[in-house]
Amino acid sequence: MMVEERLELGKLVTFTPNKHTPIHNWFYYKEGFSRDFVMLVARHLGLKEGSWVLDPFCGVGTTQLTGKELGINTVGVDVAELPVFVSKVKTADYDVNVLKNVSNKIFSERFQRQSLSEVNRFVKRVFPRHVLEDILFFRGIVENIEDEASRGFFKLGLVSAAIKASYIVKDGGLLRIVKDRNTPPFRKFYKNRIRRMLKDLESLKTLKPSTTTIKADSRNLRFLGDEVFDAIITSPPYLNKIEYTKVYSVENNLFFKGSEPMLRSYIGDSVRSDEGFEEGENLPVIAKAYFQDLCKVLSELYRVLKKEGVGVFVIAQGVFPTGVVESEKLFSQIAGETGFETERLWLVNRRVATRDRVVKIGYADEFVVFIRKK
Numbered sequence: 001m002m003v004e005e006r007l008e009l010g011k012l013v014t015f016t017p018n019k020h021t022p023i024h025n026w027f028y029y030k031e032g033f034s035r036d037f038v039m040l041v042a043r044h045l046g047l048k049e050g051s052w053v054l055d056p057f058c059g060v061g062t063t064q065l066t067g068k069e070l071g072i073n074t075v076g077v078d079v080a081e082l083p084v085f086v087s088k089v090k091t092a093d094y095d096v097n098v099l100k101n102v103s104n105k106i107f108s109e110r111f112q113r114q115s116l117s118e119v120n121r122f123v124k125r126v127f128p129r130h131v132l133e134d135i136l137f138f139r140g141i142v143e144n145i146e147d148e149a150s151r152g153f154f155k156l157g158l159v160s161a162a163i164k165a166s167y168i169v170k171d172g173g174l175l176r177i178v179k180d181r182n183t184p185p186f187r188k189f190y191k192n193r194i195r196r197m198l199k200d201l202e203s204l205k206t207l208k209p210s211t212t213t214i215k216a217d218s219r220n221l222r223f224l225g226d227e228v229f230d231a232i233i234t235s236p237p238y239l240n241k242i243e244y245t246k247v248y249s250v251e252n253n254l255f256f257k258g259s260e261p262m263l264r265s266y267i268g269d270s271v272r273s274d275e276g277f278e279e280g281e282n283l284p285v286i287a288k289a290y291f292q293d294l295c296k297v298l299s300e301l302y303r304v305l306k307k308e309g310v311g312v313f314v315i316a317q318g319v320f321p322t323g324v325v326e327s328e329k330l331f332s333q334i335a336g337e338t339g340f341e342t343e344r345l346w347l348v349n350r351r352v353a354t355r356d357r358v359v360k361i362g363y364a365d366e367f368v369v370f371i372r373k374k
Helices: 007-013 016-020 035-045 062-070 081-091 096-106 121-125 129-143 148-164 186-203 249-255 285-304 327-338
Strands: 002-005 052-055 073-078 168-171 174-177 211-215 229-234 305-316 318-320 323-325 340-355 359-373
Touching: 007 016, 007 035, 007 340, 007 359, 016 035, 035 062, 035 229, 035 305, 052 062, 062 073, 062 081, 062 211, 073 081, 081 148, 081 211, 081 249, 096 129, 096 148, 096 186, 121 129, 121 249, 129 148, 129 186, 129 249, 148 186, 148 249, 285 305, 285 318, 285 327, 305 327, 305 340, 318 359, 323 359, 327 340, 327 359
Parallel strands: 002 340, 052 073, 052 229, 073 211, 229 305
Antiparallel strands: 168 174, 305 359, 318 323, 340 359
């Protein structure tokens, strides 16, 4: 197993480069990797038009959308409603003229006052009242759009614009409220957002491969056949990162009422005593649960990957008060027991690990791990 230091790639395994990329930037998702990373991996693996790629933790669809650009068939899976919705909207096919007509109708509607009696108390705190009423007004209009693709397009624009027009600053795993931020008139802000999204559709050229996003649990991929995929490109939830629910609580509250909690790190959510993880005797309880579940995921991925197919995983070491867990080594060990061979690791990031946010306990490294089905 070869370990290469590739720290110049560190930014590519974050979502940051997508901020300036059409369509990819329709919704900022801090847990994702970049379009450029998927492009790099596709070139490295020699993937071509017609290849099949699976992303079992697809987030907001970076793998699928990049696949559309390259002509690569993709399937993305995620357990949470918000990222699945975003993925589907970003990878849908649209008639721009139809969207422009719908846009004209939406923004010709005269504002009507909205009751805030049903709005969550925290949500009320993070918006000026006039902005929140505007959001609810447009939400009602968008929910009544008959065409599903158009409805999704304008809903995503509204979700994104709403957060930008709030008092919220997303700071790591926390939401800070900063009330001295300037909040523009929301109708104009939302309209400009839609205008930019329409422009993106006209500028980003994609091909016509098969692109599918499924809301499901990657511990059980029974809906996928055996030996379908040439490659897997993904970033599993990071060990001991359980902040996703808080970070997207406003979006879920306003636009996805009734959906289950937005907990992307659902793997490792409970420990089963009858499913011992032998290698993890000295691990924290949550880490044992995490690797138990990764065993299940890797077993499913082995089944759906073609022989000699390659899995590419972004894996970060886990930080606990007791020290740093070398996730990449345990991951490679589990992969080997499942039938994979770990071919190489790229060390792409090295971060200071702290306890209680201030006490340095070492370094937490992040790797890109390549495994091959034998």
